[in-house]
Amino acid sequence: MSELLPPCTNACPVRTDVRGYIAAIARRDYVEACRLIRARNPFPSVCAWVCPHPCEEACRRAGVDMPLSIRELKRFAVENAAWSPAVPAPATGKKVAVVGAGPAGLTAAYELVLRGHRAVVYERHRSPGGHFFTSLPAYRLPREVLQRDLETILAAGVEVRTGVEVGRDVTVTRLRDEYDAVIIGVGLRASKRLDVPGGGLPGVYPALEFLEMANLGERPRVSGRVAVVGGGDVAMDAARTALRLGASEVLVICLEEREQMPAHRWEVDEALAEGVTLLPGRGPAGIMEQGGRVVGLKVQKVKSVFDPDGRFNPVYEPGSFESVPCDTVITAIGQAPDFRFLNGSGLKAGEGGRLVLDGEFFVAGVRGLFCLRRDSRRARPGHCRSSLRPQGGGVGGPLFKGRKRAAA
Ligand code: SF4
Structure with a gap:
């Protein structure tokens, strides 16, 4: 095709x-x-x-x-262009609950509504938008731009219940009983933790939590020198946000050399233009503390990041440790699923921390429960790397199909 x-x-x-x-x-x-x-x-x-x-x-x-x-x-x-709201198909009488009002969940809900189904989206935050709202800094995505798209989606008839956390305020099982189908669209909303000595100290922030606090107006405490660990776009967002929150200096420390960094080239260029300093080819070995406070990051030089087969397998130069003095560490080393939405449902993540699927979208063993999976390792908010569209009009059928990763 x-x-x-x-x-x-x-x-x-x-x-x-x-x-x-x-x-x-x-x-x-x-x-x-x-x-x-x-x-x-x-x-x-x-x-x-x-x-x-x-x-x-x-x-x-x-x-x-x-x-x-x-x-x-x-x-x-x-x-x-002037735009009028889309006109949904005649009502089918079917209703679907969607867990998570992020890009995937809202896209699913919007397409369901256009096909005449009722779609009710449950969102734990006070506003819909998911990572667009919680992770993308407003200097990259002005909130009125996001609002414009949300208004179109809501005007089509999508219902969003904000401030309701599935797994805490209502269970997936209860939704399954009340609706004809339940769609899980929560995305990868947790940051991977840095597994080095000192990784749990105050002053060490996982990037997604850091960005969420900054975007929701909670202003994480940032002062002095900030070290951001990671070489992707989220690391660039965290670094530039730290500058805006008052850091005197921001260093980005990543395993890769600059040309290998997973961040888009222009994201790195813009971060550097704003004054961020890059320390490439280094990996974190530990966080230095004094009196329970972060005082630095111990790093080690990287010999290679990938093995001959192209698999991620960093090798370090023995004994090549350096100390990077800093007051705050932000870790942006990848994202992971957060399965709290399953609490109270009796369902559990399977091997490898993933929901076990039967086919492409059906959650194994639960009739009418669908999962919108991420099909791209590099997917992140705003990149649209795994968007979804329904393939048919029936709620009972395989409604959604993940788009394949872009062939760049
Ligand atoms: S890839 Fe190009 S056409 Fe597709 S959404 Fe992005 S900017 Fe638009």
Whole structure:
């Protein structure tokens, strides 16, 4: 199938009709451009700001001079076209509960509503949006941009119950009894913990918790020198947020050399332009403390990050330890599932910390329970690397299918 798509559309995780909407913009038919964009994506405004635009890397115009600015054109269209809410299909009488009002959960709910089903989304935070709301700093994604997309989703008829934590205020089992189906769309909402001496000291923040506190106005205590461990986009967000919260200096320490860093090139460039210092090729070996307080990070030089087969398997140079004085450590070394939503349901995560699925989406052993899984190791908020769309109208069937990772 992918060979039949234009390269830009094939590279887009939601398979946007890029040629169609750019042609519509060229005709000044912005409403049609928006219709084509929204046909694949209920978060067009968010993507117009923060999508890493793999479509542009695939753009064939690059063979002539330079790729088209596909994301900027999307932004122009969504900001300049009048838009009326989508009209849902006639009501089917079926109702579905969705756990988590993040991008996947809201996309699922939106598509269900358009097909005439009732969709009720349960969200533990006070606002919907998931990682867009809790993890992405407002300087990257202004909240009015997110609000625009949320309003469209809510106007279509999606119901969101905020401040309700599944696993604490209501169980998955109870939802399963009350609804025709339950969809789990909680994403990877926990930070992986740094397993080194001192990793649990006060002053050591997992990046997602740090960003969530900053975005929800709780202002994590940041002063002096901050060391951010990790080389991905979340590390860049944490570093730039720490600067904004008053850090005198921010160092990013990562295993990879700069060219190998998993963060997008422009995210690293922007962090450096703001004054962040990069210490590449080093891994954390321990956190130094004095009187119960963080005073530094012990790091070790990295010989290689990947083995000859390309697997992540860092090897360190023996005895090559250095001390990096700092007052705060933020760890951005990856994300993990958080299964608290299963509390009280009798369900448990299986081997490897994953829900056991029967096929692509059915949770094994529970009729009517579906899981929207992340199908990309690099997926993170704003990247749209695993968006979902229903494949049929029946609630009892396999409603959703994960989009395959973009072939960049
Ligand atoms: S969603 Fe992202 S990848 Fe898809 S067309 Fe828009 S900018 Fe490109």
